Amino acid sequence: MRQPLPPTREPAIHDLASRVRRLGPSCGPVRLVAVDGHAGSGKSTFALRLAEALGGAPVLRLDDIACHGELFGWTGRLLNQVIEPLGRGETAHYSPYDWRARRFGPPRALPPAPVIVLEGVGAGRRALRPYLALLLWMDLPREESWTRGRARDGEEQREFWDGWVPAENEHFAGDPSRPFADLLVRGRPEGYELLPGPSGAGGTDPSDHAR
Incomplete structure (x- = not known):
């Protein structure tokens, strides 16, 4: 079980949280924010810090959705x-995968919160982008990410x-995420740096998102 992170004082994350709150809903009543990147790039830590800055927004880990x-x-x-349930404004129910037992567990409820952070490799895939309010890419090279992982x-x-x-x-060869990222996230010794992503959208026009 992951240990709770201490409250963040990083300006970049608080600025991002303010930006997310200003976005329009992208999946029913939910602003769905995706954090993608190579395995080992720091997605989980960043997603948890962003969720904390958003007042405890739920984090859906794709490790709970994928399986061996x-x-x-x-x-x-x-x-x-x-x-689909969130898009209808309903509570979603998913069964988290147990990577040690190699089976899916009992259903877990995910109510339609104002913001939900979707974290994991492939979170910005083609099939999901129409439902995203913002796509963030952890900008760490794959070899460095894998070494860390x-x-x-x-x-x-x-x-x-x-x-x-x-x-x-x-x-990623068949369904890359980085070219469509609204923002790139780079770790720095003093915290995080947010840079405009290749898409140039910046998550500022919710009318582009499918409902």
């Missing part, structure tokens, strides 16, 4: 269990990483 047999083939499950997970997960790397390469 479908590292990237989970689009239909996410749409059916989460996106391997060090984090240790020898116990070496075999998993041997399978993950080619799967991630294949996913």
Whole structure:
């Protein structure tokens, strides 16, 4: 279980939280904010800090949606269990995957909050972008990200990483996220730096999003 993070005082994250609050809803009544990037790039930590700055916004981790047999083939499950109910203003129910037991657990409720942070590799994929209010990309090169991820997970997960790397390469080769990012997030010793993303949209025009 992840330990709670201390309250953030990073100006970039508080500025981003203010920006998110000004956006229009993108998925029913929800502003869905995606944090994508290579495995090991720091998505989880950043997403939790952003959620804290947003007053405790829910964070949906794609690690709970994916599974060993479908590292990237989970689009239909996410749409059916989460996106479609939220789009109707209803509480979503999804079954988090247990990576050790290799099975899905009991359903977990996800009410339609004002902002929900979607975090994980592939969060900015083509099928999800119409439902996003903002797409953020953790701008750390893949080799550096993977080195960090391997060090984090240790020898116990070496075999998993041997399978993950080619799967991630294949996913982003066919369905890249970075070219469509509204903002790039770069870690700095003093915190985070937010830069305009390749899309140039900046998440400022909610009329572009499908409902």
